[in-house]
Amino acid sequence: MSINTTECGLYLEAQKEQIFAQWEELANEKLKAASNAPDLIVRNYLPYFLANLVSELKAFEMDSGSDLEKINNIDFDAKYSDEHGRSRASVARYTVAQVIQEYSLLRQVLRSRLYDNNLLCLTTAEIIDRFIETSCAQAAQQFANSLDEVQEKLISVIAHDLRNPISVARSYVEIGELGLSSSDKVFGSLKRSLERALKLIGELLDTTQLEAGRG
Numbered sequence: 001m002s003i004n005t006t007e008c009g010l011y012l013e014a015q016k017e018q019i020f021a022q023w024e025e026l027a028n029e030k031l032k033a034a035s036n037a038p039d040l041i042v043r044n045y046l047p048y049f050l051a052n053l054v055s056e057l058k059a060f061e062m063d064s065g066s067d068l069e070k071i072n073n074i075d076f077d078a079k080y081s082d083e084h085g086r087s088r089a090s091v092a093r094y095t096v097a098q099v100i101q102e103y104s105l106l107r108q109v110l111r112s113r114l115y116d117n118n119l120l121c122l123t124t125a126e127i128i129d130r131f132i133e134t135s136c137a138q139a140a141q142q143f144a145n146s147l148d149e150v151q152e153k154l155i156s157v158i159a160h161d162l163r164n165p166i167s168v169a170r171s172y173v174e175i176g177e178l179g180l181s182s183s184d185k186v187f188g189s190l191k192r193s194l195e196r197a198l199k200l201i202g203e204l205l206d207t208t209q210l211e212a213g214r215g
Contacts, residue, residue, distance in 0.1 A: 008114055008124040009057030015113065016050055023109045030105060031098050045080040046106075052077050053110075053131050057124060067123050074127065076134040084135075085142030089150070096143050103136035154203075162200045169193035 012019065023046070056074050084102075088094045110128050114120035169190050176186040 005057040005060040005121070005124050005127065008119050008121065009054045009060075011114065011117065011119050012050065012057070012110065013054045016047070019050070019109055019113060020046060022113070023106055026105050026109065027102060031101060045084045048080040049106075049131070049135060053128065056131075057127060060123070060127070071123070071126055071130065074130065076131055081135040081138035082142045085139035085144075086146045088139070089143045089146035094143075096140050099139050099143050100136055103132050103139070107132045158200050158203050162197060165193040165196040165200070169197070 060070060060074075085099060088099050107128060111120060111125060114124065172181075172186050172189045172193070175181050176183065
């Protein structure tokens with residue numbers, strides 16, 4: 001029996017809830033950080049991904065031209081992968097490698113379900129791979145961008161806050177030089193201000209080693 005992409009699309013559409021459930025179970029088993037994800041992997045964004053994939057599979061046979069030409073003309077919409085990557089950057093102990101693995105597991109589930117039901121054809125496998133690769137790349141890039149943004153903001157805030165204890169310390173040095181206060185009070189205030197500055201410097205250094213979920 002000759003299989004076409006429309007049959008594959010209709011099957012995936014009818015089995016979407018089972019696909020979601022199987023993927024979540026697999027992700028919880030394989031990904032160390034999955035238990036820390038507040039919305040469990042990309043469950044919130046998976047319906048949009050699958051709907052777009054199904055739409056392209058169902059429309060594929062109606063287009064004219066060679067299979068390769070038609071595949072190259074598909075709009076692999078990855079806009080929801082931006083949200084996925086951004087949300088994962090805020091989850092404890094998530095890494096970009098795990099974001100990539102999420103999509104690898106999704107590919108595995110989609111292809112295995114079609115194969116087990118004698119529905120997987122070469123063209124559908126190629127379309128699924130293109131969707132996965134495009135979405136994965138977009139999510140991974142947004143994950144990295146989100147960490148960079150957070151790191152830059154933290155460095156800016158801490159550097160700004162660092163001026164306050166240093167300014168206070170300088171003021172007390174001038175007060176001590178002018179003899180306007182006792183040495184005990186001057187040294188006590190200097191010590192507190194410098195300790196505050198050192199703490200902020202420590203926090204600043206921590207941000208340079210920022211990883212997913214840290215800071």
